[in-house]
Amino acid sequence: MNSLCYNRLVNDYTKGDKMNIKDVARLAETSVATVSRVMNNDPKVAKVTRQKVLAIIEESGYIPDAKGRSLRTQRSNKILVLIPTMSNQFYSRILQGVEAKAEEHGYQVLVAITNLEVIQEEKYLDMLKSRHVDGAISFFSTLDPHQISEIAKKYPFVQCCEPTLGADVSSAVIDNREAIYEVTQDFIKKGHKRIAMISGDYYRFSEEAREKGYKDALREANIKFDDSLLKKSFYRLKEGESLTVELMNQKNPPTAIICVSDSLAIGSITALHKLEKKVGKDVDVIGFDNTSITSFYYPTISTIAQPRFDLGTTAVDLLMEKFNDNNSTNKKVILPHTVIHRESTGCAK
Amino acid sequence: MNSLCYNRLVNDYTKGDKMNIKDVARLAETSVATVSRVMNNDPKVAKVTRQKVLAIIEESGYIPDAKGRSLRTQRSNKILVLIPTMSNQFYSRILQGVEAKAEEHGYQVLVAITNLEVIQEEKYLDMLKSRHVDGAISFFSTLDPHQISEIAKKYPFVQCCEPTLGADVSSAVIDNREAIYEVTQDFIKKGHKRIAMISGDYYRFSEEAREKGYKDALREANIKFDDSLLKKSFYRLKEGESLTVELMNQKNPPTAIICVSDSLAIGSITALHKLEKKVGKDVDVIGFDNTSITSFYYPTISTIAQPRFDLGTTAVDLLMEKFNDNNSTNKKVILPHTVIHRESTGCAK
DNA sequence: GTGAAAGCGCTAACAG
DNA sequence: CTGTTAGCGCTTTCAC
Numbered sequence: 001m002n003s004l005c006y007n008r009l010v011n012d013y014t015k016g017d018k019m020n021i022k023d024v025a026r027l028a029e030t031s032v033a034t035v036s037r038v039m040n041n042d043p044k045v046a047k048v049t050r051q052k053v054l055a056i057i058e059e060s061g062y063i064p065d066a067k068g069r070s071l072r073t074q075r076s077n078k079i080l081v082l083i084p085t086m087s088n089q090f091y092s093r094i095l096q097g098v099e100a101k102a103e104e105h106g107y108q109v110l111v112a113i114t115n116l117e118v119i120q121e122e123k124y125l126d127m128l129k130s131r132h133v134d135g136a137i138s139f140f141s142t143l144d145p146h147q148i149s150e151i152a153k154k155y156p157f158v159q160c161c162e163p164t165l166g167a168d169v170s171s172a173v174i175d176n177r178e179a180i181y182e183v184t185q186d187f188i189k190k191g192h193k194r195i196a197m198i199s200g201d202y203y204r205f206s207e208e209a210r211e212k213g214y215k216d217a218l219r220e221a222n223i224k225f226d227d228s229l230l231k232k233s234f235y236r237l238k239e240g241e242s243l244t245v246e247l248m249n250q251k252n253p254p255t256a257i258i259c260v261s262d263s264l265a266i267g268s269i270t271a272l273h274k275l276e277k278k279v280g281k282d283v284d285v286i287g288f289d290n291t292s293i294t295s296f297y298y299p300t301i302s303t304i305a306q307p308r309f310d311l312g313t314t315a316v317d318l319l320m321e322k323f324n325d326n327n328s329t330n331k332k333v334i335l336p337h338t339v340i341h342r343e344s345t346g347c348a349k
Numbered sequence: 350m351n352s353l354c355y356n357r358l359v360n361d362y363t364k365g366d367k368m369n370i371k372d373v374a375r376l377a378e379t380s381v382a383t384v385s386r387v388m389n390n391d392p393k394v395a396k397v398t399r400q401k402v403l404a405i406i407e408e409s410g411y412i413p414d415a416k417g418r419s420l421r422t423q424r425s426n427k428i429l430v431l432i433p434t435m436s437n438q439f440y441s442r443i444l445q446g447v448e449a450k451a452e453e454h455g456y457q458v459l460v461a462i463t464n465l466e467v468i469q470e471e472k473y474l475d476m477l478k479s480r481h482v483d484g485a486i487s488f489f490s491t492l493d494p495h496q497i498s499e500i501a502k503k504y505p506f507v508q509c510c511e512p513t514l515g516a517d518v519s520s521a522v523i524d525n526r527e528a529i530y531e532v533t534q535d536f537i538k539k540g541h542k543r544i545a546m547i548s549g550d551y552y553r554f555s556e557e558a559r560e561k562g563y564k565d566a567l568r569e570a571n572i573k574f575d576d577s578l579l580k581k582s583f584y585r586l587k588e589g590e591s592l593t594v595e596l597m598n599q600k601n602p603p604t605a606i607i608c609v610s611d612s613l614a615i616g617s618i619t620a621l622h623k624l625e626k627k628v629g630k631d632v633d634v635i636g637f638d639n640t641s642i643t644s645f646y647y648p649t650i651s652t653i654a655q656p657r658f659d660l661g662t663t664a665v666d667l668l669m670e671k672f673n674d675n676n677s678t679n680k681k682v683i684l685p686h687t688v689i690h691r692e693s694t695g696c697a698k
Numbered sequence: 699g700t701g702a703a704a705g706c707g708c709t710a711a712c713a714g
Numbered sequence: 715c716t717g718t719t720a721g722c723g724c725t726t727t728c729a730c
Contacts, residue, residue, distance in 0.1 A: 068723030
């Protein structure tokens with residue numbers, strides 16, 4: 001059985017297949033313990049021995065088995081990032097922040113796409129429970145607050161951008177209410193009386209906050225909230241378009257439209273084009289997230305920028321705190337946003 | 350040591366922390382082997398015993414440790430997908446294909462973003478070498494053909510969309526030469542004499558093929574290839590814009606521009622807008638990939654569609670063949686593309 | 699500075 | 715049908 005393995009030619013090993021620590025030890029004429037020490041940079045290995053072992057490792061292309069190592073050390077040095085979809089370019093920059101910070105701490109980042117499906121999400125979360133990864137960062141969960149709180153209590157788990165409403169969990173977010181509040185105020189100051197909002201019914205954390213910001217600003221300006229001006233949809237181009245058509249077909253159509261995503265805003269602008277309305281003049285439109293297309297669209301699209309890279313690094317920081325002590329009190333870190341006015345809200349650039 | 354663990358209250362276990370198969374066995378008053386059998390749906394377990402074990406598992410929230418299991422079985426049932434960047438919405442649909450097919454075969458998909466960095470890519474490929482995952486699908490590699498061939502020889506590894514030129518590896522692709530050949534012919538038939546191309550210098554497999562298609566069509570129509578009409582760049586909005594400005598500032602500017610990505614096309618159209626050229630009339634523009642924005646841009650953007658979902662499923666099929674026999678001969682599967690003409694090439698819709 | 703041996707959590711062969 | 719046991723590949727005492 002194993003003797004077969006022991007009879008292999010050295011040459012076999014240079015192919016690097018199925019080599020294990022025992023093979024390395026034998027070839028280097030030392031013990032597995034020593035090989036392990038070399039792999040882990042343990043200083044108390046004689047220079048000669050180390051050289052010899054390193055030579056064999058180099059020559060054979062040996063890579064230690066991750067499972068054996070993790071099983072023993074009880075850590076994988078991997079973290080899982082759960083994102084709802086890849087169709088949104090929004091997550092790209094955040095991931096870069098996550099990866100940069102994770103790397104600093106010696107962790108590798110794995111990404112899982114849940115496609116907004118509970119089953120998928122639970123399957124990936126099992127990677128946390130089965131200790132396949134040391135911790136996880138979630139950018140949106142379909143689970144309920146209780147489930148999330150439980151997970152966060154048991155495992156290093158933090159949320160980013162879209163924490164679960166009512167869950168006890170650390171999170172990195174922006175002040176969504178404030179962002180839309182500012183935008184709505186801007187519109188009111190500009191003289192708009194009929195301000196519409198295209199929101200969603202998926203991402204409750206941000207949506208409720210954003211709708212609140214919208215309503216708060218209206219109330220303060222004594223503009224009565226008009227139910228027919230608040231639409232809910234998926235965050236897609238198509239829905240942005242169709243809902244804008246609905247809005248504009250009302251007897252008293254809006255002169256400004258706030259969209260909770262850039263894709264909705266693009267859809268909205270497409271609709272306005274077709275209706276031969278001048279965007280930024282007849283109707284102001286603003287999106288959310290400052291995805292790269294917004295500054296290249298015609299007209300350029302006003303939007304709200306989130307500090308995406310920093311959201312990513314902050315999420316990792318929060319996770320690291322959990323690694324140190326998973327019972328540390330959960331915190332919500334709020335990062336600053338920026339409202340960017342471009343042509344779609346009548347600005348020169 | 351372990352006795353401590355054995356003295357824990359049942360109540361502890363309902364929290365699900367650090368439970369292992371031994372604990373379950375003890376609580377269910379049976380052996381670890383039986384618990385293992387239950388976990389793996391082995392039919393030869395008495396109904397009563399199975400019930401008892403399942404009850405404990407349910408109650409305690411026990412999830413078997415992935416490392417222990419994989420270490421023993423020598424398979425993780427996980428596959429790794431390496432993508433160069435998340436900023437391109439292109440990969441989203443492909444991933445869905447990958448996931449659908451992988452799930453069918455009982456595999457879970459992990460995504461790694463290499464950001465076009467060698468170091469990153471190598472780190473993630475180590476997951477293959479360290480047997481952390483059973484196989485990998487790469488959507489672009491910075492490694493050389495020899496390295497890729499070696500990896501493919503040793504591990505289940507396939508490429509998709511952008512295989513490494515000259516590497517011996519299975520791949521799922523479209524006929525990039527043919528696609529651009531068709532487009533160029535379309536332009537020539539329409540009467541264009543000055544046809545420009547904005548290509549890249551990253552994704553050699555597709556770029557060389559596409560440039561060949563462009564040149565082939567020109568040659569056949571006896572149009573001399575003009576070096577100044579072929580630009581190379583990153584696949585970004587900004588570069589599409591600046592290179593188009595360069596192209597249009599020539600003494601004899603093009604009347605049609607072929608872009609190897611939709612973002613380049615959008616950048617190009619932005620530039621033409623600024624130069625007050627009518628896109629689809631003064632100048633035709635076509636992109637590549639049929640990302641969702643193309644049908645919502647103003648004007649709508651002509652483009653070439655790849656069968657993204659199928660590319661994903663096909664890649665998984667190829668990987669499964671490698672799981673069956675990693676020495677099976679490598680094949681290149683070519684899937685059909687579709688040229689879509691919209692307003693940016695003068696079509697009504 | 700080094701090696702023998704225990705054991706991380708699991709599965710599978712074997713014995714009963 | 716069930717339990718005992720070996721061992722997957724690794725790290726880490728503990729002796730020497």
